[in-house]
Amino acid sequence: MFKTYIQKKLERYVRRYFQKHPEVKLVVVAGSIGKTSTKRAIATVLSRRFRVALHEGNHNTHLSAPVSILGIDYPENVKSIKAWLTVFAAARERIKEPTGVDIIIAEVGADRVGDMAHFGTYLRPDIAVITAITPEHMEYFGTMDAVAQEELAAANFSKLALINRDDIDGDFAKYLTNANVDTYGTTGLAEYRFEQQDFDIEKGYSGTVITPEFDQPFAATVKVVGEHSLRPAMGAVAVAAKLGMSAEEIAAGLAEYRPVPGRMNILNGIDNTIIIDDTYNSGLLSASSALQVLYSLQVPQRIAILGTMNELGASSAADHERLGQMCDASLLAWVVTVGEEAEKYLAPAARARGCQVKSFKTAIDAGAFVRSVMESGAAILAKGSQGGVYLEEAVKVLCVMSDDTQLVRQSPEWLKIKEDFFSKFQ
Numbered sequence: 001m002f003k004t005y006i007q008k009k010l011e012r013y014v015r016r017y018f019q020k021h022p023e024v025k026l027v028v029v030a031g032s033i034g035k036t037s038t039k040r041a042i043a044t045v046l047s048r049r050f051r052v053a054l055h056e057g058n059h060n061t062h063l064s065a066p067v068s069i070l071g072i073d074y075p076e077n078v079k080s081i082k083a084w085l086t087v088f089a090a091a092r093e094r095i096k097e098p099t100g101v102d103i104i105i106a107e108v109g110a111d112r113v114g115d116m117a118h119f120g121t122y123l124r125p126d127i128a129v130i131t132a133i134t135p136e137h138m139e140y141f142g143t144m145d146a147v148a149q150e151e152l153a154a155a156n157f158s159k160l161a162l163i164n165r166d167d168i169d170g171d172f173a174k175y176l177t178n179a180n181v182d183t184y185g186t187t188g189l190a191e192y193r194f195e196q197q198d199f200d201i202e203k204g205y206s207g208t209v210i211t212p213e214f215d216q217p218f219a220a221t222v223k224v225v226g227e228h229s230l231r232p233a234m235g236a237v238a239v240a241a242k243l244g245m246s247a248e249e250i251a252a253g254l255a256e257y258r259p260v261p262g263r264m265n266i267l268n269g270i271d272n273t274i275i276i277d278d279t280y281n282s283g284l285l286s287a288s289s290a291l292q293v294l295y296s297l298q299v300p301q302r303i304a305i306l307g308t309m310n311e312l313g314a315s316s317a318a319d320h321e322r323l324g325q326m327c328d329a330s331l332l333a334w335v336v337t338v339g340e341e342a343e344k345y346l347a348p349a350a351r352a353r354g355c356q357v358k359s360f361k362t363a364i365d366a367g368a369f370v371r372s373v374m375e376s377g378a379a380i381l382a383k384g385s386q387g388g389v390y391l392e393e394a395v396k397v398l399c400v401m402s403d404d405t406q407l408v409r410q411s412p413e414w415l416k417i418k419e420d421f422f423s424k425f426q
Contacts, residue, residue: 003063006084010066011122013091017070018124021099026069026123027239028108030116030154031131031164032147033283034232035107037263038131041236043105045253049245050102062118069106069123070094103243110150112140117150120157127242128158129235132167134285138313148172155181162238164231165190167285182212184238186230192238194222194230201266201274201297205230209250211241218247220254225276228289229264233257262392262408264290268400270371274299274379275399279391280408282309282384284319288326294381301333301375305366306346307384307391308339317345324349334358334373338366339389362425363390367397374398390418 018024029039043054055068067074072090075083108123110116133148141147148168152175155161161176165183184192195217197207204223222233233254240250259265262280269275274297278290287309294302304327312319320341327335327350335350335357337343343359350357360366363384370380380398384391392407399405409418 002081007062007066009088010063010070010091013088013095014066014069015122017091017095020095024099024101025103025126025243027103027105027127027129028119028123028125028154028158029105029129029131029235030108030110030151031129032134032136032151033281033286034131034164034167035109036260036280037229038129038232038235039105039107040260041232041257042129042239044257045233045236045240045250046103046105046243046245048249048253048256050243051100053101053104055106062115065106065108065119066122069104071101071104108154111137113146113150115150116153117157120153123157125154125158126160127239128154128161129239130155130161130163130168131232131235132164132285133169133172134167134283135312135315135319136283137311138315139311140313142313145172145175149175152176160242162192162235162242164235166231167228182238182242184231184234186227186234190234192234192241194220194234194237196227196230201225209234209237209247209254211237213241214247218251220251222254222257224257224259225264225266226289226293228286229259260408261406264293265406267395267405268402269374269378269380269398270400271374271376273374273377273398275395276379276381276383277392277395277399277407278381278383279307279395281386282307282389283312284309284323287323287383290381290383291323291326294379295328295331297379299377299379301378302331303334303336303370303374303378303380304332305336305338305363305370305380305382305384305391305394306342307337307363307389308341310385310387310389312341316341320345321349325353327353327355329354329356332356333375333378334370336360336366336370338363338384338391338394362422363392363394364397364422365425366391367394370394371397388421390421393418393422 166185208217265277267275324346337359
C-alpha cells in the first residue's frame with residue numbers, strides 16, 4: 001500500500017512537471033538490448049545544441065523511473081517515509097523552478113508483461129527510440145511476440161517513434177499502432193543510416209550519413225568497433241535530425257561519442273594483445289555480432305571468452321547451442337566458456353565445430369587460462385552477462401590497466417557483490 005501511494009504520487013509529479021514546462025522535450029529509449037549505448041549516443045549528439053538531462057543508470061522499476069526523469073536522487077532507504085518526503089519536496093521544487101534543461105532522456109525497461117504500458121499512463125514522450133527485439137526475461141514473457149508487444153508499447157504511447165530497422169523483425173510491425181514511425185540503422189532498409197567507407201581499429205568508422213532532412217549525405221566518423229555498435233549512433237542521428245539540428249552539429253556530436261564501459265571497447269592487452277571488452281551484458285544477437293568483429297581482425301591468434309547468456313528462459317539451451325555453432329575452428333584458437341549454461345550447451349556445440357574448448361566456473365580462472373595460452377598480438381573477445389558471469393574480471397587479468405581504462409561494474413557495491421560470488425569457489 002505504501003509503495004503504491006509513493007508510485008502514484010511520483011507519477012502525478014511527473015505529469016505536473018511536463019504540464020508546467022511544455023517546452024521540455026522527453027525522449028525515451030526502450031528495447032531488449034542496446035538501451036544504454038543508444039541513450040549515451042543521443043545525449044552526446046544532442047549536447048552540441050541543447051541542454052540535456054540524462055541519468056546514467058537504468059530504471060526499470062516504476063518507483064525509480066519518475067525520480068530519474070525529474071532529476072532527483074533515488075533514496076538509499078526506500079522504506080523510509082522521511083526519505084520519500086524529501087523526494088516529494090524536491091519534486092515540488094523541480095515543478096516550481098524554471099527548468100534548466102531542454103531535453104530529458106530516459107531509459108525505460110520491462111521485466112514483465114504490462115510494465116511498458118504502465119509508463120504510458122503518465123508519460124507522453126516526444127520521441128521513443130526502440131533499439132532491438134531479442135530474447136529477454138523469457139521466464140516471464142514466454143514468446144518473442146510477447147517481447148515485441150511489450151517493447152513496442154513505448155512506440156505506441158509516444159508522439160513519434162524511431163525503430164532500429166536492422167535489429168527488429170519486420171513481422172513485429174503488426175504490433176505498432178502509431179503511424180508516426182521512422183527507421184534507423186546501417187543497412188539500406190533504414191531511412192536514417194550510415195554508409196561505411198573505411199574502418200580503422202584505432203579511429204573507428206568513417207563514412208556518410210543519410211537522412212530525409214538533408215538533400216545530400218554528410219561525412220561523419222564514429223569511433224566504435226562493429227557494425228552493430230554504429231546503430232546506437234544512428235539512433236542519435238535520427239533524434240537529432242528530428243529536433244532540427246544541422247548536419248554539422250550532428251557530425252560533431254558523432255565524433256565525440258564513445259561506447260559505454262563494457263560495450264565493445266578496445267583495450268590494450270598484455271604482450272601487445274587486443275582486448276574486445278563486451279562484458280556489459282550478453283544475448284545471442286550481440287554475442288554473434290561481437291564474434292563477427294573478432295573474426296574480421298587480422299591478427300596471429302583469436303580467442304573468444306563466452307559467458308552464459310542470462311534471462312533466456314526456455315530458449316537458453318537452443319540459443320547457447322546456436323552461439324556455439326557460430327564458433328569457427330578455422331578462425332578461433334580457443335573458445336573459453338564461463339558459467340553453467342555456456343558449459344552445458346555452448347561448449348559441446350563449439351567442439352562439434354572442431355574448436356578447442358575449455359570451460360570454467362569463474363571469469364578469474366578463465367582469464368588466467370587465456371593468459372597462459374595467448375600469443376603476442378592476439379585478439380581476445382570477452383563477452384558475457386552480469387549475474388554469475390562477470391567477465392570484466394577476466395579482462396582485468398588480461399588488460400594493461402591504466403588510469404583511463406574503464407570497466408563495467410567497478411563501484412564499491414558491485415565489487416562487494418562479486419567478492420561474495422567468487423568466494424564460493426575458493
